[in-house]
Amino acid sequence: MYQALCRSGALAVALLLGTVTWGHAQEPQPGGTFIAALEGEPATLTAHLTTDAVAVSVASNIFSNLIGLDYDFNPVPELAKSWTVSEDGLTYTFNLEENAQWHDGQPVTAADVEYTFAEVLAKVHPRGSSWWPNVESAKALDTHTFEVKLKSPYAPFLTMIASTLSSGALILPKHIYEGADPRTNPANLKPVGSGPFKFEAWEAGNNIVLVKNENYWKPNLPYLDRIVFRFTPDEASRLIAFEAGDVDFLHSYIMPIDQAQRLRADDRFTVVNSGLEAVAPNDFLLFNLRNEALSKLEVRQALAHAIDRKEVAAKSTFSEGVPANSFVNSSLHWLFTEEGNYSFDPAQAEKMLDAAGYPRKQDGTRFELRLVWATGRPYEARAGEVVKDQLSRIGVTVVAQAMERTTFIEEVFTNWNFDMAVQGFTTGPDPTFNVTPRYHTAQIKKIPFVNAMGYSNPKLDELFDSEYKMLDRGERAESWKEVQRILMADLPALPLFELTQTSAFSAKFKDVITGPLGYIQNRERAFYIP
């Protein structure tokens, strides 16, 4: 009895202590320097001239967005504390935070937002011209109210402007940019923003230093004193620097996935599987439909049966990624469907190829295809090797060729000089921006990352041209499920695997990733445990 009492007493004390220390450890404290590894040096520190993730991951800490996105891809307040959408879906009115100010002390007003939309997004942003023609007007109604009127309804409008990496923009200070060319303004390299961290220094080739914005408009944020972005070009030494404690964060795109298991087992590090939900990247095997064999649907379907995507995913991502069963990533759960998926069935594949007029020849082979991929992403090279091997088993000879990335983009997307290519495509945060351009007939153009396959289906085009006008999310989801079914049936490409979101940071930091754009988000909530 006594013993039992003692035991439960000890247990209670332990529990209490545990709670206290645990609670203490989780409580955000101000202070600390967070060193994030960047794979390259950004060309600019603002987000309005490029969609380069390296630039945006720095800029997102210096500038604020109008709105943000949660994990369900619903808009959440940022500089706009609230907004209304008119019944017809044409007028968006944003009410701005009143006490937000620029790093130089000037207030953030609707005039800044108006400038960013009308002068920057409309005129110089790489993707602005794709949606700006649909804007009737974008103007400040008063100091803290901003209104956008569209010509026709555009359902993903809020998601779009929240999406800093693709078509949206971080809000720029009008008083600094007005009257000069926003492309060459010196402030692009010495930015003045309204975000949680202020620009302090950029040492060429070395690092970028940001310091805490003491006057940030969100109370008590940020926690960190400094964020340093260190340019670490070499993958192997970057990992050593991370393990030696020289850098604190490896985001999803630079995390060496073959090391994830080992780092996960080490309590000095936190390894998470999150941070790319809004990017929603899948890796595809693109088919050039101009190739005689690949132009036949039965051939493409046969290849789909011949490729074991479980093996591709396991070998290329060291089991960190999962097979992709749709043209949209499963993190877009409100519209995702796996219907029309292909089973792994090499016997069926052989039968289909025989029927399509490609029987095995004397030497056992059927025909030859050229498969290309870009260097720099080892998982894509591994995927290419596995695909090559699997296709050889059904008698399809694959000639594989790795190319340096810039050359690859030109060969595949502007010269269309390929039979098959391994290529990652983002599919989020809304498929209208990042799925439609890949498969729409109107996007068979010689520019990067669009319909290089030469695929065209009028029924699909019709769906693409109507879905974004539907204001009801359920109705849109139905359209997108139909799109996925059609794409799976037509196979202009074969989805291979969903890109792993694995990222790693020092266990001395918490709340590093708090949203679906975690790999490039601002670190206002990240805090340091001394």
Add this chain to the structure above:
Amino acid sequence: MLSYFARRVWQGFLVIVVIICLNFFLIHAAPGDPVNALIGTMAPTPEYMEQVRREYGLDEPLLWQFLRYAARMAQFDFGESLRFRQPVIDIILARLPATLLLMGTALVLSSTVGIVLAAAAAKFRDSWVDRVLTTTSIVGFAMPAFWLGQLMLIVFALNLNWLPAQGMYSLRAPSDGFGRVLDILRHLILPALTYSVYHLALIYRLTRVKMHEALAQDYIIAARARGVAEHRVVYVHALRNAILPVVTIIGLNFGFMLAGSVLVETVFAWPGLGRLFYEAISARDYPVLMGIFTLVSGMVVIANILTDMLYAVIDPRVVYG
């Protein structure tokens, strides 16, 4: 002698001009479009691509682009980086000190240590000292710099945690004044060692052979017969004669070292020219590439002229006319 060097400078200038012209067409002949590297990771609109191309004059015929470039170069204007939208000269000058520091340290280290060790090995020919040094030098000669660099990182940065792994300064605890100098020195050790090993081995091996040749000469026998102390025979009489070809190699190495800096700087995230060069290739940043080519060829030409001048200083028999 003066007219000889004036002629050398003029020839060097012509070499640089030819290099500029050749390189311009070579890098434009390579596949890849700088606009693709500029726009980022998302699909742009075709209008935007055209706009960027026009803005940078990339839509003009290549010959016209070349003439414009040549006209600017004639006024020592290196143009503007496509990627950073800043003057090329500013970008290069910002990176030059880091490379010169790394290269200079490595050059001094590999030359002095290499020569001293070789002289020692020659003095104790066929002893265990000679054998150990010579075997080690073969290993040093054969090791690729990026691999050696990573080994150094694993041992000294990761396992022993003695030295920093990346960059030129400590980012967690920045320091000023003398503290900053020490900080840079700490960061310099691993890349400079990695950088030196190959050249040290090369200089060691060359000097050793030349020392053996020199020590077999009649003047050495004569010196010994005169009763000159043995260390003077080796370190003054023989070394002074053996060192001439070594100086040539050190001068020639200058160009190779710049090329080697790409690997070492990438492994150690050292903010120098080598990395800028590598990144400029990936981004097809033509003006920056051209700027680096011009600068490097200029430096190699100057290094070679300086080597020739040094000849006359070391060997009084060498007279230029």
